[in-house]
Amino acid sequence: MPNNQFKRGELYSVINAMAATAIARRMQKNFRNAGLEITIEQWSILYHLWKEDCLSQQELCNRTFRDKPSITRLIDNLEKLKLVKRIASKQDRRINTVCLTEEARLLQDSTIELANQTMDEALVGVAKNDIEVVKKVLQQVYDNLK
Amino acid sequence: MPNNQFKRGELYSVINAMAATAIARRMQKNFRNAGLEITIEQWSILYHLWKEDCLSQQELCNRTFRDKPSITRLIDNLEKLKLVKRIASKQDRRINTVCLTEEARLLQDSTIELANQTMDEALVGVAKNDIEVVKKVLQQVYDNLK
DNA sequence: GGCATATAGTTGTTTATGCAACTATTCAAA
DNA sequence: TTTGAATAGTTGCATAAACAACTATATGCC
Numbered sequence: 001m002p003n004n005q006f007k008r009g010e011l012y013s014v015i016n017a018m019a020a021t022a023i024a025r026r027m028q029k030n031f032r033n034a035g036l037e038i039t040i041e042q043w044s045i046l047y048h049l050w051k052e053d054c055l056s057q058q059e060l061c062n063r064t065f066r067d068k069p070s071i072t073r074l075i076d077n078l079e080k081l082k083l084v085k086r087i088a089s090k091q092d093r094r095i096n097t098v099c100l101t102e103e104a105r106l107l108q109d110s111t112i113e114l115a116n117q118t119m120d121e122a123l124v125g126v127a128k129n130d131i132e133v134v135k136k137v138l139q140q141v142y143d144n145l146k
Numbered sequence: 147m148p149n150n151q152f153k154r155g156e157l158y159s160v161i162n163a164m165a166a167t168a169i170a171r172r173m174q175k176n177f178r179n180a181g182l183e184i185t186i187e188q189w190s191i192l193y194h195l196w197k198e199d200c201l202s203q204q205e206l207c208n209r210t211f212r213d214k215p216s217i218t219r220l221i222d223n224l225e226k227l228k229l230v231k232r233i234a235s236k237q238d239r240r241i242n243t244v245c246l247t248e249e250a251r252l253l254q255d256s257t258i259e260l261a262n263q264t265m266d267e268a269l270v271g272v273a274k275n276d277i278e279v280v281k282k283v284l285q286q287v288y289d290n291l292k
Numbered sequence: 293g294g295c296a297t298a299t300a301g302t303t304g305t306t307t308a309t310g311c312a313a314c315t316a317t318t319c320a321a322a
Numbered sequence: 323t324t325t326g327a328a329t330a331g332t333t334g335c336a337t338a339a340a341c342a343a344c345t346a347t348a349t350g351c352c
Contacts, residue, residue, distance in 0.1 A: 019284040020166045021211055022291035025310085032311095041338065058300060065167055070339055072302060077337075094300040094347050122287045133279040138165035141268045145168035171340085178341095187308065204330060216309055218332060223307075240317050240330040 019122075027118040034114055036107075042078055043111060045071075046100070049084065050108050054099040056089070065146070083107070165268075173264040180260055182253075188224055189257060191217075192246070195230065196254050200245040202235070211292070229253070 028040050038046070048063050049055060055063070061071050075098055078084040083104040089095035123131065174186050184192070194209050195201060201209070207217050221244055224230040229250040235241035269277065 018211055018288040018292075022288050026291045028310090039337065056300080061300095065164055066338095067340055068301060069303080069341085073338075092300080092348070096301075122290055124286075124290050126283050126286050130279050130283050133276050134283045137272050137276050137280045140270075140272050142164040142168050144268055144270050145172045146164075167339095174340090185307065202330080207330095212308095213310055214331060215311085215333080219308075238318070238330080242331075 023118065023122050026121060027115060030114045030118050031111070034110070036111065036114075038081065038083070038107070038111075041074060042081070042083070043115075045074055045078060045098075046083060046104055046107065046111075047115075049098065049100050049104070050112075054087070054097045056095045056097055058095070060098060169264065169268050172267060173261060176260045176264050177257070180256070182257065182260075184227065184229070184253070184257075187220060188227070188229070189261075191220055191224060191244075192229060192250055192253065192257075193261075195244065195246050195250070196258075200233070200243045202241045202243055204241070206244060 024040055031038065031040065031043070044064055045060060048060060057068065057071050057075065060066075060075075061068055064071070066074075075084060075086065079086065082101055084098050084100060086096040087099055089097055170186055177184065177186065177189070190210055191206060194206060203214065203217050203221065206212075206221075207214055210217070212220075221230060221232065225232065228247055230244050230246060232242040233245055235243055
């Protein structure tokens with residue numbers, strides 16, 4: 001075993017793999033158990049559109065921190081599911097705005113309930129002020145690197 | 147805007163998307179800039195093998211928190227890169243042990259240095275004891291959900 | 293108005309992920 | 323010894339991610 005250690009290997013694993021992956025899988029499982037066929041990635045797009053409908057694709061890239069091709073394909077699949085529609089912008093012909101369908105609006109309450117349930121499951125035994133520290137640190141990490 | 151809010155939506159986004167994604171991308175970029183062609187997912191396998199060589203695939207699943215098909219394919223690609231080899235276990239014919247090649251050993255120092263550099267970039271301005279809180283909370287989240 | 297640069301979105305490509313299903317092997321109980 | 327259940331790893335399939343390259347459109351400067 002050489003002298004050179006990955007000094008923060010445990011922190012890296014924890015940040016990068018364990019908690020995020022565990023939450024994602026649990027949430028996807030909760031969706032599936034509830035009979036929902038959308039993926040959590042698709043849901044994250046809907047979530048932002050519930051907060052503010054008819055965003056441009058570029059804006060969705062910004063808000064979900066994905067790159068453009070990924071957003072294009074996610075929206076392709078959401079269109080197939082008839083949960084969003086693309087509407088060409090009148091102000092700028094390069095831009096599509098992405099708008100919720102009525103069907104997507106019907107999903108909002110139940111899926112947000114499931115997401116809350118998932119976070120409740122995740123945060124059992126976690127102190128409220130510790131949560132604030134986590135938010136602060138992870139936000140700082142994101143700001144450092146984005 | 148309905149009454150039902152995703153109470154911890156910000157926390158979820160932070161945990162699930164922002165910090166983990168930002169670190170992953172930065173690290174991959176640092177690898178690329180250094181002329182390394184391995185992905186960070188492949189690297190995470192190597193990392194565990196540097197710590198303990200010749201693990202079973204199942205053990206790698208446990209340690210990296212991925213499922214079996216994902217590990218199978220990651221190892222397929224690492225074999226193609228001649229960084230690992232599968233060796234059938236003598237004790238149990240279901241098991242492959244996954245062992246480092248000499249070439250993989252040569253990568254250890256430089257890549258761990260890059261990973262440390264990446265974490266340094268990520269953690270600028272973060273207090274040491276805050277890091278301990280993050281580790282504790284994310285470990286708790288993982289333990290709650292795994 | 294023309295040109296160079298920037299930007300929105302798409303396509304190509306490769307890698308990765310996880311659920312479902314499967315095969316071969318191992319283990320435990322009768 | 324036989325049988326059923328459990329386990330390790332693989333294959334099929336669909337979704338997702340991101341880099342590179344591209345096309346069409348917009349912007350700013352001369």
